[in-house]
Amino acid sequence: MPPDTIIDTETPPQSRATTARALVARLSSDPLGGVVAALIIIFIVACCLSPYFLTRFNMTIIARSLAFIGLVTIGQSLLMILGELDLSVGAIGGLSGIAGGTLMVQYGVNPWVAVGLCLLLGTGCGFINGTLVTRLRLHSLVLTIGMAGVYGGAILVATKGVAITGIPHEISFLGAGKAFGLPIPFIVLLVCLLVIVFVMQKTPLGRYVYAIGSNPDAARMLGLRVAGIRTAAFATAGFLSALAGILMVARLGSAQPSIGDTWVLSPIAAAVIGGVATTGGIGSPLGAVLGAVIIGIIENIIVLFGISPYWQAIVSGGIVVLAISFDAVTRRFLNKGV
Numbered sequence: 001m002p003p004d005t006i007i008d009t010e011t012p013p014q015s016r017a018t019t020a021r022a023l024v025a026r027l028s029s030d031p032l033g034g035v036v037a038a039l040i041i042i043f044i045v046a047c048c049l050s051p052y053f054l055t056r057f058n059m060t061i062i063a064r065s066l067a068f069i070g071l072v073t074i075g076q077s078l079l080m081i082l083g084e085l086d087l088s089v090g091a092i093g094g095l096s097g098i099a100g101g102t103l104m105v106q107y108g109v110n111p112w113v114a115v116g117l118c119l120l121l122g123t124g125c126g127f128i129n130g131t132l133v134t135r136l137r138l139h140s141l142v143l144t145i146g147m148a149g150v151y152g153g154a155i156l157v158a159t160k161g162v163a164i165t166g167i168p169h170e171i172s173f174l175g176a177g178k179a180f181g182l183p184i185p186f187i188v189l190l191v192c193l194l195v196i197v198f199v200m201q202k203t204p205l206g207r208y209v210y211a212i213g214s215n216p217d218a219a220r221m222l223g224l225r226v227a228g229i230r231t232a233a234f235a236t237a238g239f240l241s242a243l244a245g246i247l248m249v250a251r252l253g254s255a256q257p258s259i260g261d262t263w264v265l266s267p268i269a270a271a272v273i274g275g276v277a278t279t280g281g282i283g284s285p286l287g288a289v290l291g292a293v294i295i296g297i298i299e300n301i302i303v304l305f306g307i308s309p310y311w312q313a314i315v316s317g318g319i320v321v322l323a324i325s326f327d328a329v330t331r332r333f334l335n336k337g338v
Contacts, residue, residue: 033276037291039297043134045296058300060183062262064251066296067185069266070289071244074196075126075237076267077288082233083280084140086129087264089241091151094260096122097245098155101164101255104171111168119242123150124313125236130231132243148264155257162254185247189289192240196285209233214281262313269319270295 030237046053079086097172103109104229129147133140177184189309199334200206212219246261249255267288274291276283298319299312 006221028183032275032284032287032290035287035294038273039290039294042294044303049301051299051327052304062249062300063186064297065181065300066292067183067189068244068248068251069263069270070189071192071240071247071290072237072263073267073270073288073292074193074285075184075240077276077283077285078196078200078209079140079237080268080271080276080278080288081200081209081280081283082230083216084133084233085268086126086144086234086237088125088129088144088148088151089237090260090263091148091155092122092125092260093240093241093245093248094257095125095151095155095245096242097249097259098158098164098255098257100246101167101249102158104168105164105166105255111170115171115246118246119239122242122245123235123239126235126241127231129238130234133234134227134230159255159257161257163257165253167249167255169251171246171250172253173250175247175249184269185251188243188247192243193285193289196236200285205229210281212280234287248260265317266292266295273319284303 008103012278031071052058072093076086076089096118099121100114103114103117104111125147129140130145132138132143132147174184175186179187201208208219208224208229210220212224212229241260241263245259252259268290271283271288272278272291273294274283274287274289278290298315302312303309
């Protein structure tokens with residue numbers, strides 16, 4: 001090689017920008033990989049921070065608490081993929097739990113019949129939300145804020161703010177029992193997640209949901225029943241919220257008016273962390289549940305360190321802001337390269 005030959009090993013600024021954009025694009029196109037990596041890192045950090053984190057008792061607590069918020073997160077992620085939001089899912093879960101407790105305790109209805117009726121109630125509430133959004137062409141965010149007030153008010157009217165106690169022991173195992181070493185609510189979550197993931201990835205209906213979320217006008221031109229699919233998604237979210245509500249009633253042994261109060265921000269944050277785009281058409285329920293796991297671990301660490309539980313609301317809200325901000329910045333960064 002001639003002595004005057006110079007090899008420039010420094011990467012040009014333009015090349016570095018292109019490489020960074022390509023890396024972000026790769027992570028964005030496969031959000032599940034980034035979520036899993038973040039989950040592993042947070043899990044390792046949690047193990048290092050507290051010797052009590054990786055114990056069977058604590059893992060059971062995390063799995064059981066994850067089940068309730070995870071069910072609501074699955075329903076919320078479906079709506080977000082469609083480009084919708086339902087801020088009444090927490091109130092639907094609470095109302096369904098209160099209805100089930102009232103039927104069992106005050107009216108002596110068979111516990112299993114009461115469970116079925118409360119699931120129908122949750123599905124019906126979701127169906128009403130979906131029908132109002134699609135038929136009246138209302139914005140789902142604004143509508144469901146109002147419906148959350150309606151359902152929450154119904155809870156207060158029915159209970160006068162007092163918990164309904166004396167839930168029959170026949171259903172207590174649904175919330176407190178175990179099978180194969182796992183909490184029953186967690187097994188219910190896994191079953192629901194497998195069903196929804198199968199529908200979203202292996203059936204035409206799943207492809208229709210992504211198509212509508214990406215471009216509803218184009219989907220409508222292709223002959224897809226956009227209104228029907230949206231309504232069905234709202235009804236599914238209502239069903240999953242009601243399921244979480246009745247499982248919580250079985251867990252507590254009472255129907256508390258406050259059930260579902262914390263099931264509003266966390267599912268949205270979990271979905272965004274899990275790669276579900278706020279604009280619709282991107283993401284998966286599996287990623288959303290993994291995002292819920294991340295939030296659950298963070299909140300568990302707060303408890304293990306004896307930090308006031310009131311900080312959990314601050315943490316959850318902060319995670320929502322950070323997740324949505326990161327989602328917006330990432331997509332703006334990628335659009336510059338288009």
